[in-house]
Amino acid sequence: MEETLETSSRPLILVTNDDGIFAKGIRELVKAIHEFGEVVVVAPDKPQSGKSHAVTLDAPLWYTVSKFEDADRAYKCTGTPSDCIKIALFRIMDRKPDLIISGINHGSNSSINIVYSGTMGAAMEGAIHGIPSVGFSLLSFNSDADFAAAAHYAAMITERIVENIKSLPFLCLNVNIPNLPENEIKGIRVVRQSRGEWIESFVRNYHPSTKRPYYWLTGEYHNLEPESVDTDSYVLEDGYIAVQPVTVDCTDYGALSAMENYFDVK
């Protein structure tokens, strides 16, 4: 009985990712943070990288219970990361989670990568519903990357958030972790998003039978402000973890004040 009471007062933590429920990153995340609360995993049943904030409108969603070490409950879902958060909040869970954690992503979500990221799409979906939400990403695309340092810091940051859950100075965080051993990570910096873009080079190939050309999206990231020391890209290069507070308000307030009557044409 005592145990039941204790269990129900633990923070409820919803976990998802975009690499899919079988990825190493989400397994290492749950292993590292499960001591801080009751952990429910609702994650895509297959990789969903690059899905941004996409939602599934043209197909139904399916979900099933899934085995997941260290999680209290786990479900795999056919949808995008944002779908997973929506179906978790409005169908699967019987109360609102206290915290949503997405990741640990295999690959960077710093700078402009945040807008393409399914990991961050899920975290931002949590924030839309007023739930503190964090995305963790390791700067390695390797499916068997070493998550030791990332998991250590994810646990440290999660603990700090859980301890202060009622008085957080932020709603959503994008946390990027350099691909370095723990003793080479210099610390944590709270930073803004660096301006950047991907210069794409579509690789052409030909269908083996029809010979029709097709194109693979590949590209190279360009930091558009490499000298700015207060950005995620800069501190990551310098060996720090980058913590970006995130908003879902896309308004360009600088432009807003400059163009109040710009279209007064009627």
Add this chain to the structure above:
Amino acid sequence: MEETLETSSRPLILVTNDDGIFAKGIRELVKAIHEFGEVVVVAPDKPQSGKSHAVTLDAPLWYTVSKFEDADRAYKCTGTPSDCIKIALFRIMDRKPDLIISGINHGSNSSINIVYSGTMGAAMEGAIHGIPSVGFSLLSFNSDADFAAAAHYAAMITERIVENIKSLPFLCLNVNIPNLPENEIKGIRVVRQSRGEWIESFVRNYHPSTKRPYYWLTGEYHNLEPESVDTDSYVLEDGYIAVQPVTVDCTDYGALSAMENYFDVK
């Protein structure tokens, strides 16, 4: 020869959407704006609503020439709206467009809808590459909606942008147009994004053979600040066109200044 010179000095306008190249909205858009420049359409070959800023990483892209009245050239592409912009900029077009226009979307992209919107994902992709970009949306999901007023205003706004293309006070706009006859639209307001969320109710159904349950994402939009007069939701309700200047910088600057040393744990 004179005509060639004149042609090449016309602004180059790249057009896309998320309802697909055969949707009425993009046809009406091109009809309305083609007089302002050389128009190249690169649009999805099928509906891509709700795809947000998603990019296709796990499949190749295909594109083919497509017939399109009033456009100088048109291509349909298998990818998302963001893919269409990327493949247009880095593969199809021989020079950088002066302007990108996305739409006219069938349905609202005001308030929180912007984060799910393929229409706005495409416009924001343009902005990432420094190109002035505008998304137009009509507040009607009807596939045969009346676009007369929306097309009229899209032309008016496009003309104003083209006239001032070198000195715009913004980079990206999200333009939402009430579903009203032209003479009932009161004018244009430059506004911020209203806080809002979708309260989802997943409709359950059962597979005809296996009887396994599946879920359709449906929901209801809730304006979280209905009294705020400076928002897109408010002015749209009031019969105005809402113009939101948009940024791809997701940093929450309010939180940033409040939490500078929050994670100084090392």
